[in-house]
Amino acid sequence: MEIKVCGMRDPDNCTRLVTEVAPNWMGLIFYAKSPRFVLEEMATYLRPLTVKKVGVFVRETEKEMLRLSTLFGLSALQLHGGETVAEVKKLRESTNLELWKVVSVGETIDWKSLEPFLPYVDKFLFDTATEAHGGSGKQFDWHLLETYPFDKGFYLSGGLNETHNSALNALKKRLPKLIGLDLNSGFEVAPGLKSIEKLQAFTHNLSS
Numbered sequence: 493m494e495i496k497v498c499g500m501r502d503p504d505n506c507t508r509l510v511t512e513v514a515p516n517w518m519g520l521i522f523y524a525k526s527p528r529f530v531l532e533e534m535a536t537y538l539r540p541l542t543v544k545k546v547g548v549f550v551r552e553t554e555k556e557m558l559r560l561s562t563l564f565g566l567s568a569l570q571l572h573g574g575e576t577v578a579e580v581k582k583l584r585e586s587t588n589l590e591l592w593k594v595v596s597v598g599e600t601i602d603w604k605s606l607e608p609f610l611p612y613v614d615k616f617l618f619d620t621a622t623e624a625h626g627g628s629g630k631q632f633d634w635h636l637l638e639t640y641p642f643d644k645g646f647y648l649s650g651g652l653n654e655t656h657n658s659a660l661n662a663l664k665k666r667l668p669k670l671i672g673l674d675l676n677s678g679f680e681v682a683p684g685l686k687s688i689e690k691l692q693a694f695t696h697n698l699s700s
Contacts, residue, residue, distance in 0.1 A: 493664060494672030495695055496546060496647065499528035501684045503537045510543045513691045516672065518543045519570065522560055523550040527683035528676075532563065539565040546570050546592065554583050561589055568592055570617065577608040584612040596621035597632040597650070603641050610644060617674060620650035634659075637667055645671035653678030654690050657697040673698075 498519030500506050509518065520538065521528045530538070538545070544567040549557050551573035561569065568590035571580065575593075584591060593613040595606065598621040606616065620632045631651035640646065652660070652675055664670050677683075679690045 493660075493670065493698060494647075495698075496672060496674045497679070497686060497691065498546070498548065498649075498674055498676040499526075499680070499684055500686065501528060501530050501534055501538075505685055505688070506538065506541060508688045509686065509691070510541050512688050513695060514543075515691075515695075516544065517546050517568070519546045519548055519674070519676070520564060520566070521548040522552065522557075523548060523572070525550075530564075532560075535563045539563070544568070546590075548572055551575075554579075554586060557583070558587060561587070568614070570594060571613075572619075577612070580609060580612045590614040592617050592647070594619055597636060599633075601636050601639075603639070606642070610642060613644075615645050615647060615671070616642075617647040617649055619674070634663055637663075637670070640667065640669055642669070645669050647672040647674050649674035649676070651678060652676075654694045657694060661698065 494516040496517035496519055497509055497515045499521055500509060500518050520530045522530060545564060546568040547560055547566045548570045549572060557569055566589060570592040572594040580591065591613045592615050593609050594617045597618050618637060620630045622630065646669055648670060652673060679686050681687050
């Protein structure tokens with residue numbers, strides 16, 4: 493499975509992540525209310541890092557997302573704020589970057605409501621529904637994903653930590669469209685600061 497480590501911003505921590513963990517993606521949060529918010533001046537050291545970067549946005553304008561994508565050298569935009577199909581379609585027509593549509597999961601998942609997004613997004617990311625738009629450390633009921641009806645691959649997020657290796661390996665066998673994991677607060681020593689050792693152990697114990 494692919495690995496995305498989200499909520500990164502500390503220079504040394506980011507460098508160690510890239511060199512010692514080598515995830516497929518590194519997530520940068522551009523939501524001002526997040527304790528992991530990335531300031532513009534951080535682009536100086538984040539842009540050159542040799543890892544694909546995902547920008548996480550909550551109800552941001554298209555113009556601003558594209559501006560920050562250039563500034564930080566993003567490869568994907570993660571849409572975390574309930575964007576409409578029309579908005580995502582317009583964004584798809586404006587950029588060749590990958591578009592990730594976050595689905596905030598509560599008690600159920602309305603698959604029908606996701607169908608209109610299929611032509612415009614590259615992948616779905618299922619996260620636990622919270623007012624903070626992620627980073628809650630809370631896990632939703634993974635059984636809800638067992639009725640996933642689409643051919644498009646998806647990522648799993650929400651409260652993942654180093655105790656979940658066995659369960660995730662088993663889940664992958666049941667859900668072939670599960671292509672990646674989004675890791676954040678469960679591997680932190682402080683908001684925006686990850687334990688490289690925990691990430692190394694976790695990725696080592698994941699089935700390929």
